[in-house]
Amino acid sequence: MSPGLNLAQLRAVHFTEGPCLVLAGAGSGKTRVITHKIAHLIERGMAPKAIAAITFTNKAAAEMRERAKGLIGRQAKDVLICTFHSLGVRLVREDGKLLGLKPQFSILDSDDVTSILKDAAGGTTDAATARQWQWTISLWKNIGLTGAQALAQAKDDHERSIALLMQRYEERLTAYQSVDFDDLIGLPLKLLRDFPEVREKWQRQLGHVLVDEYQDTNATQYELLKLLVGERGHFTAVGDDDQSIYGWRGATLDNLKKLPLDYPALQVVKLEQNYRSTSAILRAANNVIGPNPKLFPKTLFSELGEGEPVRVVDADSEEHEAERAVARIQSLRAAANPPPEWKSFAILYRANHQAKPFEKALRRASIPYKVSGGTSFFDRAEIRDLCAWFRLWINQDDDPAFLRAITAPKRGIGHTTLGALGQFATQHKLSLFAALFSPMLPAALPRRALDGLHEFGRYVNDLEYRARQTLGAENARGFLADWLKEIDYEKHLYDGEDSEKVAAARWTNVLEFCDWMAQRAGGQVDDTAGGVVTQEAKSLLEVAQTIALLSTLSDREKDQDVVTLSTLHASKGLEWPHVVLAGVTEGMLPFKLDDDGGRQLKVSDETLSRLQEERRLMYVGITRAQRTLAVSWTKKRKKGREMVAAQPSRFIAEMALSATTAREDPREKLKALRAEFARKVAAAPGATA
Numbered sequence: 001m002s003p004g005l006n007l008a009q010l011r012a013v014h015f016t017e018g019p020c021l022v023l024a025g026a027g028s029g030k031t032r033v034i035t036h037k038i039a040h041l042i043e044r045g046m047a048p049k050a051i052a053a054i055t056f057t058n059k060a061a062a063e064m065r066e067r068a069k070g071l072i073g074r075q076a077k078d079v080l081i082c083t084f085h086s087l088g089v090r091l092v093r094e095d096g097k098l099l100g101l102k103p104q105f106s107i108l109d110s111d112d113v114t115s116i117l118k119d120a121a122g123g124t125t126d127a128a129t130a131r132q133w134q135w136t137i138s139l140w141k142n143i144g145l146t147g148a149q150a151l152a153q154a155k156d157d158h159e160r161s162i163a164l165l166m167q168r169y170e171e172r173l174t175a176y177q178s179v180d181f182d183d184l185i186g187l188p189l190k191l192l193r194d195f196p197e198v199r200e201k202w203q204r205q206l207g208h209v210l211v212d213e214y215q216d217t218n219a220t221q222y223e224l225l226k227l228l229v230g231e232r233g234h235f236t237a238v239g240d241d242d243q244s245i246y247g248w249r250g251a252t253l254d255n256l257k258k259l260p261l262d263y264p265a266l267q268v269v270k271l272e273q274n275y276r277s278t279s280a281i282l283r284a285a286n287n288v289i290g291p292n293p294k295l296f297p298k299t300l301f302s303e304l305g306e307g308e309p310v311r312v313v314d315a316d317s318e319e320h321e322a323e324r325a326v327a328r329i330q331s332l333r334a335a336a337n338p339p340p341e342w343k344s345f346a347i348l349y350r351a352n353h354q355a356k357p358f359e360k361a362l363r364r365a366s367i368p369y370k371v372s373g374g375t376s377f378f379d380r381a382e383i384r385d386l387c388a389w390f391r392l393w394i395n396q397d398d399d400p401a402f403l404r405a406i407t408a409p410k411r412g413i414g415h416t417t418l419g420a421l422g423q424f425a426t427q428h429k430l431s432l433f434a435a436l437f438s439p440m441l442p443a444a445l446p447r448r449a450l451d452g453l454h455e456f457g458r459y460v461n462d463l464e465y466r467a468r469q470t471l472g473a474e475n476a477r478g479f480l481a482d483w484l485k486e487i488d489y490e491k492h493l494y495d496g497e498d499s500e501k502v503a504a505a506r507w508t509n510v511l512e513f514c515d516w517m518a519q520r521a522g523g524q525v526d527d528t529a530g531g532v533v534t535q536e537a538k539s540l541l542e543v544a545q546t547i548a549l550l551s552t553l554s555d556r557e558k559d560q561d562v563v564t565l566s567t568l569h570a571s572k573g574l575e576w577p578h579v580v581l582a583g584v585t586e587g588m589l590p591f592k593l594d595d596d597g598g599r600q601l602k603v604s605d606e607t608l609s610r611l612q613e614e615r616r617l618m619y620v621g622i623t624r625a626q627r628t629l630a631v632s633w634t635k636k637r638k639k640g641r642e643m644v645a646a647q648p649s650r651f652i653a654e655m656a657l658s659a660t661t662a663r664e665d666p667r668e669k670l671k672a673l674r675a676e677f678a679r680k681v682a683a684a685p686g687a688t689a
């Protein structure tokens with residue numbers, strides 16, 4: 001018997017002769033079933049390359065490969081562990097020629113698609129509208145419609161015009177020998193459906209297909225899977241209907257409901273023991289998901305003990321919320337010996353833009369972190385530009401910073417000049433900056449180029465000198481404003497962006513960042529207890545120093561011992577000992593279903609199904625936590641450009657509802673379950689336990 005699997009899990013692992021569905025709540029070991037089943041199939045003699053395991057993200061695929069390696073060693077590398085999209089790439093590379101695609105077709109990212117659409121529409125559209133079209137076209141593609149079919153089904157003029165655009169877009173992609181992300185599902189489907197030889201080849205090759213996070217597959221993925229496994233249906237799908245959170249992108253729970261109909265031999269395995277969370281956390285999760293309709297009755301229990309109660313944290317503002325989260329992390333670390341590692345903490349929120357205050361607070365407290373599922377504020381191009389200048393003040397031999405600063409903004413120094421400077425620097429073993437002032441440089445470069453370089457060098461030196469003299473918030477603010485004007489950075493941003501809106505947003509980031517630096521120069525820092533001024537004024541150079549240090553630190557510490565900041569969507573399938581769920585404010589989670597803070601919810605079908613998806617999102621968030629969970633909300637929230645008063649999310653009240661109600665003893669239930677499963681395992685086909 002494999003170690004570390006309960007009877008129900010074993011049953012799922014050992015059932016290899018037909019279609020199998022593991023339908024179970026969060027943390028019940030579904031993903032673990034997949035990795036163990038890969039190992040089991042190989043132990044039973046299946047060739048590693050006959051096994052395909054499909055996960056939801058590249059990161060999840062990498063993690064699964066690691067785990068499989070731990071179980072079966074080197075053979076793991078031949079197992080096809082992939083996402084639906086990377087599987088699609090493989091199929092299209094091998095047989096795309098049947099569809100008229102060259103093997104070197106290119107894959108367009110979302111920005112490419114936006115600009116092709118803008119162009120196809122005549123070029124006068126703004127980026128926001130183009131993205132809306134893109135969204136609609138993508139949804140249509142995900143339900144398997146072509147442009148022509150979309151046109152035939154269009155309900156009104158608006159839809160008709162998008163369908164026409166979709167047809168032009170399809171023509172261009174063919175002309176460019178390109179595919180978009182949706183094609184990576186749609187084209188393989190076409191290959192398998194229309195070309196029997198391709199279908200038979202794959203069905204012969206694949207002995208078993210395993211799919212994680214099955215609840216978030218869409219209609220085309222369902223068809224793809226069906227064609228890959230053929231009539232024999234040797235597959236294992238694992239999922240949880242309560243964690244379906246990609247409905248807005250075309251995922252459908254119909255895929256779960258259809259399985260037993262399409263595969264009458266389907267074995268359904270339910271898992272009921274949660275190995276991840278304490279009872280207190282699990283109860284909160286069960287209470288929140290309770291009101292949603294059920295595909296099947298589910299009970300989830302934990303034997304990890306009651307644990308710490310779930311904390312509700314209220315905050316005045318987002319900044320205050322971030323300070324409290326950081327204070328919580330610090331106190332949890334202080335309370336334990338040895339203190340938990342940074343990587344045992346995660347702060348989760350709904351939308352990318354919510355990361356910013358947390359990033360600032362973590363930086364202030366010198367806590368290393370990474371932002372997953374979005375771009376960190378400090379990783380944005382404009383902020384990195386500014387930091388490159390600071391890095392250069394502090395360390396003139398920082399060549400990457402030199403190259404970035406000298407081109408942000410461009411100052412008429414071209415690639416040829418920089419190339420020649422680089423060559424000279426390498427020859428003489430100098431950094432680029434040091435090479436600028438070498439007495440031998442004039443012999444290597446034309447006069448005009450040299451003047452430009454010298455001017456830049458002198459300017460950097462001058463800035464460094466001034467930054468050293470600039471003390472306190474007001475002076476720092478003035479210095480930074482002058483500097484941005486001198487280098488005309490605002491114009492640089494607007495010149496580099498087609499969309500004024502995007503440029504304006506980037507400029508706002510710059511101003512916000514400068515303001516934050518100025519505050520630090522004023523000494524309002526390092527106090528997570530409530531914004532009290534505790535430190536002396538600093539020079540701007542000192543401030544720049546700590547910031548530059550932190551940015552190199554966080555580069556190095558990626559994937560190491562760092563606190564995770566993540567959107568809820570990107571946190572799916574993962575777990576951390578300590579979780580802070582932030583922004584659990586009515587109007588944010590659930591997201592503003594109408595505009596009155598959600599209190600007078602209009603009960604149309606659409607709002608109802610959206611509310612159900614929000615509820616699942618909250619359930620996903622709660623169930624990421626292993627040992628402690630804090631849920632925080634803010635008394636004010638952004639609504640458009642304004643700040644409005646806000647209430648705690650309805651989910652907070654629901655979470656706590658039955659904290660005091662009596663609980664049944666899970667042990668009795670477990671005993672009964674074990675007996676039942678022991679019987680079933682003995683009777684199950686292929687069981688060797």
Ligand SMILES: Nc1ncnc2c1ncn2[C@@H]1O[C@H](COP(=O)(O)OP(=O)(O)OP(=O)(O)O)[C@@H](O)[C@H]1O
Nearest residue numbers: 004005006025026027028029030031032275276573
């Ligand atoms: N039988 C078991 N014994 C001990 N630990 C287990 C067992 N099954 C699962 N676990 C552990 O419980 C945790 C949750 O497992 P896993 O991530 O596989 O759950 P899941 O059902 O895939 O969760 P999610 O729904 O969030 O994706 C993991 O840390 C896993 O190692």
Ligand SMILES: [Mg+2]
Nearest residue numbers: 030031032573
């Ligand atoms: Mg999982």
